[in-house]
Amino acid sequence: MRLSGLATLLAMAAPAAAQQGNLVSAEPVAQTLAGMQAWKIRYLSRDDRGVQQTLTGMVIAPREAVPRTARKVIAWTHGTWGTADQCTPSRSPRFFAATPALDAVRQGYVVVAPDYPGLGEPGPHPYLVGPVTGRSVIDAVKAARAIPGASAGGDYAVWGESQGGHAALWTGQMQAADGAGLRLVGVAAGAPPTDLAANLRGASNATYRAFLTAMTVDSWSQYHGVPLRIGRARTPGIIQRIARNCITVDKGPKLGTMLGILALRQDLAKVDLGSTPPWSSYAAANSTSPVSRVPVLFAQTQGDPLVAPAVTRAFARRMCSNRVRVKWIDLPGKDHATTAKQSATDTIAWIGQRFAGVQAPNDCGRF
Template sequence: MRTGILRAVAAAVVACSALVTTSCAGDTADAAGVALGTPQSDFYAPPAEAVPGRHGSVIRTRALTGVPTVRGASNHLVLYRSVDARNTPVAVSGTLAVPAGAPPEGGWPLVVWGPGTSGVADDCAPSRTGGSSPSADDQARWVAAGYAVAKTDYQGLGTPGPHGYLIGDTEQRAMADLATAAREVDASVGTRWVAMGHSQGGHAALFAAGAAAAWTPESPLLGAVALAPVSHIGEQVRMAKWTVGNPLGKLGAGDIGSFVPLLVRGAQTVTELDPGRFLTGRAVELLPSADTECAAALRDSSRWGGLSPREVFTSDGDLSELLRVLDDNDPSGVRFTVPVLVLQGRDDLTVPLTSTDAMVAEQQLRGQTVDYRKFDDTDHSAIIGASFTDALGWVDTRFGITR
């Protein structure tokens, strides 16, 4: 009964919100440096026999050079093992920045970042493009504060296989397995870590707070920091679908069009979803563009960004299976096993304050403790810089660091 009430309240609160804009013989360390942004198909696509093995172990690694590597650190491109939603071993890529100098006792404390939305096509992987929040400058602030920083590309983003966009369990596995792999890449990295992410990455960090401790017990998770985390996507899709058959359709529809293909591709990693059951012919025709183009291109007016909800969803379409997946992956219902900090800008139009307010309220009504901090005059992108001091103090406390 309480769950039903909470979901009804959340639907009312977020109805007008916008969607996110945002062990094998092959184990080797390749000494050749590679510039970030350079296509490295051979690196990202290992031989099939190299992929099975202990999740969190390293397949291979290379030194990273050039811009935008993280200043003040040694930079590594990492290919490591994880397990997808269908329990199949997969290779995942990411980066690792380790501070210069001697590490503290116990090794460098580690922050594992979940990046914001970049797309689902392999070319959109942050380690290939250097893009997607957090930036190299954002990471450099943590390195300067004495933290090693790892940033995952998530499963299937850059590497073979589909990317489970906003599928919480595979996101958190990618983060937790990178925390374990980081120590194999550089022995000066400690075992303890904090999950941190922005937008899609905030969503991932919240799922890590619920499951990572059990997934990688050899790598103790101390807490999770979620900046402008995505939530209530199911409610936003319901509202967009409602507008299709309503004369007031443009009211409260939200900027959903360009994210529908990402949501569909994500859902297809966990269920046999037929988009022809609810998408218009035009939308079905455009769907493959998600497999080759990144989020910015999909938002173009000639692509998904130019479609209204009526041009995306059919009036009699069956959205039930997609909505089931989206609801199952709403972080509002995650049971946390570690402390959580949520940071939100009041002027965020991408992941609006009302959405995060509703998410935290649901978590607190379930008896969970969430440290929730809001920032004035701060939008979606600015929250990373605006909240740095708060985030650093909170993370320092988790590691027992005093300054």
């Protein structure tokens, strides 16, 4: 049966419409910070099995006339908000207050902030699963270019903290394979998990370590379809309950959550995911590479209780051995969640120099 002219055009357009990085929708946000405009976006990507998925995020741009030349883009990769759908950053009233990268919008940049797979759309959230997360960031940057009012160009940097630092490093790794049409100029990572096995065993705070382990194995169990067998008989049930909680830096955890974490501290005290199958294989596969085609910035507090500074330093030194130009920012104190906020001024300045084509500073041999 022959197709009509219109049907033929629609059939020809269908494959193009399904390409990853295509913008599905952009809904203007009514209330933003002064001088900014924003859109909640839905866009196409694919998972590490090649299955197409629709993802969500935010695009924020200066509220001013569209410039003659496209704006430079910073992809903000958020830290851990949680692995449950109700923890989706773009849905939260705290989004603007909790996104340090928005300081860059006041300097003329577009900020693209993906939610990551499984947050904002159906499906499990692949927590610390590198390839699919990195691809979701690249595709969000591509999608932002289709919003006329944003005037986002193809030159971008990626900046994230904690889980988002891991995502930023993986975005750099995925650029060559998935970043056609884009030019990545630099990667900024605040307190990033790098060697996941070492990170999961090296956190100095036992409570943080138990919570991180719970979210990680719950996510990997769902995403990879493997039984959640770890610790004692009671442990999987506690992990599943705790994993439904979102992270809030301005509120303490509920009593029930604290009791669950105390129980997990006992149950997981002698568990090493790096030597426990199948978790060890996932930890190895999703650890970051010390090879990079672009300069990399690291920022971390000297006493970070969740991501061990010694692990990050060892990874950064491996990058130096691979002739990557590394900028290292030592921050005071023992906090983890404010790494990006503390280093925002220096990080945005470093990103600006990458866009300007200035040779990146190199701290190798000094940290």
